[in-house]
Amino acid sequence: MRAALELDKGAFCLRAKAEWPDKGMTVIAGPSGAGKTSFLRAILGLERATGQVEFNGKFLQDAEHFVPIHQRHMAWVSQHDDVFTHLSVAENLAFAARFAAPGGPTLADMAKRFGLTPYLTQNAGALSGGQKQRLILARALMSNPHLLALDEPFGALDAEARHELLGLLHNYCAAQDLPVLFVSHDFDTLTRLADFMLYMKDGRVIAQAPLNPCLLDKNLPYRYREEACVVMDAQVQGYDTEHGLNQLSIGSASLVVPGAALPTGTTVRLRLRGGDISLSRTRHEDSSVLNILSALVITVEHANGQSALAPGSVNVTLALNGDPVLVRITEKSARALGLDAGDTVYAQIKASTLASR
Amino acid sequence: MSADLAAPLWLSLRLAGTTTVILLVLCVPLGWVLARTKGRWRPVAEAFLTLPLVLPPTVLGFYLLLLLGPKGPFAPLHLVFSFGGLVVGSVVFSLPFVLRPIQSAFEAIPDSLLDSAASLGAGPWQRFAKLAVPMARRGIISAAILGFAHTLGEFGVVLMIGGNIAGKTRVLSVAIFDAVERLDYTTAHMLSFGLLAFSFAVLLLLSLLNTRRAVL
Numbered sequence: 001m002r003a004a005l006e007l008d009k010g011a012f013c014l015r016a017k018a019e020w021p022d023k024g025m026t027v028i029a030g031p032s033g034a035g036k037t038s039f040l041r042a043i044l045g046l047e048r049a050t051g052q053v054e055f056n057g058k059f060l061q062d063a064e065h066f067v068p069i070h071q072r073h074m075a076w077v078s079q080h081d082d083v084f085t086h087l088s089v090a091e092n093l094a095f096a097a098r099f100a101a102p103g104g105p106t107l108a109d110m111a112k113r114f115g116l117t118p119y120l121t122q123n124a125g126a127l128s129g130g131q132k133q134r135l136i137l138a139r140a141l142m143s144n145p146h147l148l149a150l151d152e153p154f155g156a157l158d159a160e161a162r163h164e165l166l167g168l169l170h171n172y173c174a175a176q177d178l179p180v181l182f183v184s185h186d187f188d189t190l191t192r193l194a195d196f197m198l199y200m201k202d203g204r205v206i207a208q209a210p211l212n213p214c215l216l217d218k219n220l221p222y223r224y225r226e227e228a229c230v231v232m233d234a235q236v237q238g239y240d241t242e243h244g245l246n247q248l249s250i251g252s253a254s255l256v257v258p259g260a261a262l263p264t265g266t267t268v269r270l271r272l273r274g275g276d277i278s279l280s281r282t283r284h285e286d287s288s289v290l291n292i293l294s295a296l297v298i299t300v301e302h303a304n305g306q307s308a309l310a311p312g313s314v315n316v317t318l319a320l321n322g323d324p325v326l327v328r329i330t331e332k333s334a335r336a337l338g339l340d341a342g343d344t345v346y347a348q349i350k351a352s353t354l355a356s357r
Numbered sequence: 358m359s360a361d362l363a364a365p366l367w368l369s370l371r372l373a374g375t376t377t378v379i380l381l382v383l384c385v386p387l388g389w390v391l392a393r394t395k396g397r398w399r400p401v402a403e404a405f406l407t408l409p410l411v412l413p414p415t416v417l418g419f420y421l422l423l424l425l426g427p428k429g430p431f432a433p434l435h436l437v438f439s440f441g442g443l444v445v446g447s448v449v450f451s452l453p454f455v456l457r458p459i460q461s462a463f464e465a466i467p468d469s470l471l472d473s474a475a476s477l478g479a480g481p482w483q484r485f486a487k488l489a490v491p492m493a494r495r496g497i498i499s500a501a502i503l504g505f506a507h508t509l510g511e512f513g514v515v516l517m518i519g520g521n522i523a524g525k526t527r528v529l530s531v532a533i534f535d536a537v538e539r540l541d542y543t544t545a546h547m548l549s550f551g552l553l554a555f556s557f558a559v560l561l562l563l564s565l566l567n568t569r570r571a572v573l
Contacts, residue, residue: 046472069475076476078469086491095487099478136473143477 001026001056001147001179005042007049014038014049018198018205022056025173025180027190027211030200036183037151039200043181044076044149045069055147073101074147075140079155081132083139085125089116092124092135096142104144114138114168130161137169141178148173150182153189166192187222191215191231191271216317216324218301223315223326224308229273230325236262245290251321255291255349274328276350279316281337289348295320297343302331314339318347362547364524365532372440372528373508376447380455380504383448385497388456389485392463410453418517421446425518438520443528446514455504462496463489499563506559509552 001022007014016039020026028036042049045061046069053061060067069076075096084092093107093116111117114134119127124135133154140148153169154162170193173180184190190197190211197214199207207220212230215222222228234248239261246257248268255270262268283292295318303309314334316327327347339345387406391399409417423429425436425445436442466489474484490497512530519526521535529552536545 041472044476046476068480069472070478070480072476073478074476076473078473080467080469082467082470082473084470084474084488084492086488086494095474095479096477140473140477145476149476 001181002054003039003043003052005039005049005051005053007038007042007047009038012038012203014042014203016042016200016203016205018208020181020196020198020208021179023177023179024195025170025182025193026196026198027194028181028183028198028200029185029190029194029214032185034200035203036185036200038203039198039205040149040151040181040183044074045072046076070099073143073145074149075143075145077136077140077148077150077153079152081129081136083124083127083132083135085123087124088120089122089124089127089135090120092139093142096139100142100144105142107142110138110142113172130157130165133157133161133165137165141172145178148178148180150180152184152186153182155186159188162189163192169193187225187227191229192269212324216326218307221308224310226275226310227273228275228315228326228328229271230323232270232272232323232325233267234270236264236266236268238264250323253293253321255293272325272349274315274326277325277327278348279327279329279333279337279339279345280348281345283346284348287348289350291349293320293347293349295325295345295347297339297341297345298324299341300334300339302334318345320347362532362544365527365529365548366551368440368524368527369509369529372443372447373505375444376451376508377455377501377505379444379448380451381497381501384452384456384459384500385490388459389463389489391456392460392466406456407453409450414450414511414513415517417450418446418514421449421514421518437518438522438526440519440525443515443519443526446518447508447511450511450514451504451507454507455500458496458500458503459493462493462500465496466492495566499566502559502563502566506556510556 002019004017005014012035014035016035028040030036038047041047043053045067048066051061052059059065060072084095087095090107090111093110097104097107111120114137116131116134116138119131124132127135133156154165157165166189172178182193194211196210197207198205199214199220207214207217209217214220215228215230217223232250234250234255237247237249237254239246240256244258246259246262248255248257248270257270278289297316298319299317301307301309301315303311303313309315312331314329314331316329316334316339318325318327325347337345391403422437425431425434425442434441436445471484471488474488479487510530512534515526515528516531521527521531527535529548533545533548533552536548
């Protein structure tokens, strides 16, 4: 998908140009006021910007054409509780189904999937905040869209409810091969969901890349945050019932994660936080840390007052099974270990902090 | 009830009913357009359409008389001193009372909700007919009641355009004026109290409508 759009809104000016995959989850990220929502709305045609939008090889908008939003098949979920309060839950879903291309989900199936079956005859305005969010998402999917667009999805919900709904969203869209474009400045949400990132600043897209390169990009804030991390896809190999541990593999490396059993054979996303990985020169067999993997040091970045890295901290980038992983250690430890690019070290990864979606 | 009382009452109800229907047909689309456009002409249109609220009815009546009268552009329609003329006058006079509540009801519908509906595939007509009108129904009902009651009570415009022809243009308020002039206080009392009680009932209904949201 490609978009090159310009929009003048008085003090704010959108000059955004980006290209991203037609599949998977793409996040529009950036500081508040960067123009994330305006860019998303302009891509959908909700704001009349000048420029081009290309999707699935077709121009939705260029110098001569402008396909209006109701003909774009791009379902939009705003930040607000946009339920149709004069209709029941079932009627809300049926409203979207009227416009759906054939082959869309059935109302009963969608209601069941989002736990709305008991409320179908209830007035939509009487639902709780969490139920409304479920209804809006289910309604958007009922329209059988070609793209799902979300603005700060489920930001009003508490973390637990949000995680559950993000999981439902991800599973459905992955199964249906439905691309998702969403705006989020929430680090937790974007690392859970995103495969690709468009990073915006002052109305422009200043970085566009898969998620991990963005999380490690020295021009973006993520690698300097306290919760700096990378994500990795891992295969579930089995479950150790005695210890309550999931056995996972990332390429040739294996890891264990405690928790409820994950379905064997599935792929889960792990978040490896830089602060939860420690390094040593030798393998510590007597450690409480279960995951000890051998890795190669690629770069060592010291705090120098120029970067946003906190004084006394060091960002070490490792190659773990070929993929870069960020490790945050102290300057003191880095000196004690004498770390340099090209060294081989042991990374001790606290399994309990690995998060699956 | 004597024909003296029944004829003006019936005429007033017919006038108010006709006016209300016409105003709803006019103001629902007009209110929607005004609520949804952010153009520069909007304040001008709003100010113009609110004029009947502040102008003395005699001013309105005078201009309408000039427009509809024998030398005016609408002379061939023969509207002066007829029921049709009363309807035209009442529609102009009561317009802001119907337009305002409808426009506010449409303005209360969030943009994001209509944008969401559009993104699901609902075109402009479906957004208006299937969402906006049903969601604004309370405002539309209030507007209809207000327009009906306001038309019942009008006097100046009616007198200027319709005059005082028994059975044809002598509505309730004119009949009251007439009775007082004749010093027929009994008839004046009956008509006045009837109008007062009716108006109170209408306003009570409106207020109940606005407080008991669950009813509708």
